[in-house]
Amino acid sequence: MKSKRFMAAAGMSLGVVAAFQAGCAGPAKVAQPATQTQPEQKAPDYETQILSGKVAETMAAGGYTYLNLEKDGKKSWAAVAGTPNIAVGREVTLKPGMVMKNFTSKSLNQKFDQIVFSEGFAAGAPVSAINMEKVGGKVKETMTSGGYTYASLEKDGKTVWVALPATELKVGQDLEIENAMPMKSFNSKSLNRTFDVIYFGSSIKGGSGPVSATPPGHPVIGVPKK
Known part of the structure; x- marks a missing residue:
């Protein structure tokens, strides 16, 4: 009886040793986390x-x-x-x-x-007079692309295009930009469209400001002419 118990215990010990040796035979494989695909980000309109x-x-x-x-x-x-x-x-x-x-x-x-x-000359250089203008009207069309919101405004039977850092606008909304910088023959890469004249502003009069800031490195827009 004792002999049978001894043989059983010895068998269990050998099994544990074998399992331990098998575990030390090589490094354990660790499951690698699945690579997450980052959403594609469109390049801003501006370089x-x-x-x-x-x-x-x-x-x-x-x-x-x-x-x-x-x-x-x-x-x-x-x-x-x-x-x-x-x-x-x-x-x-x-x-x-x-x-x-x-x-x-x-x-x-x-x-x-x-x-x-x-926008002009750096500090210490002669200052360029920038022709800032006030534009406004009722939003007839709006679209957001390349980090900017473009809007077609209508006032007194005339239509002008404006651009702001990504801002939530609604068709029919009245808005006004105090200091807008006109740009002629501006091409939006993300829209694949050229505007004969478009006015760039940094915020809406009386508004809380744009949803996002201007793209990194973009000159500040909306500095009044001295």
């Missing part, structure tokens, strides 16, 4: 760039001053609103501006492969 350099050429047309800046042997075109008196050969630094490719200036009858539309 921004800061330009600086020596003015190699300058010309004014259509309410803008076009500057050909040279730096490190390379030339780049920029445009600022208004007609500041900038002499050729002067070193300037511009505020961040929107990059526009294949832009045609109707007033100059010239096409630019790439040009940066800047």
Whole structure:
């Protein structure tokens, strides 16, 4: 009887040892968490760039001053609103501006492969007068794309397009933007549409502000002209 108990105990011990050895034979496999697919994010309509350099050429047309800046042997075109008196050969630094490719200036009858539309000159440089305007009306059409909300406003039988950082708007709503910056021949990549003239604002008069801020690096919109 004792012999049978001993044999049974020995068998159990050998089983435990075998199981332990099997467990130590290699590293345990750990289940890897499933890779989560991140939702695709659309690129914003705007690519921004800061330009600086020596003015190699300058010309004014259509309410803008076009500057050909040279730096490190390379030339780049920029445009600022208004007609500041900038002499050729002067070193300037511009505020961040929107990059526009294949832009045609109707007033100059010239096409630019790439040009940066800047809000003006950086601190310490001559200040550019920016023609800010007040626009408003009843929302006839609205759409959100590329981080911005576009709206068609109607007032006194006239229609204008405005753009704001993503904001909830409703058709039939009356709105007013105190300081809007006009942009001519603006192309929205996400909408695949070119606006002859569109007014950019940062917030609605009397509103709580936009749902989201302007895209990173985008120049501040809505600074009154001094």
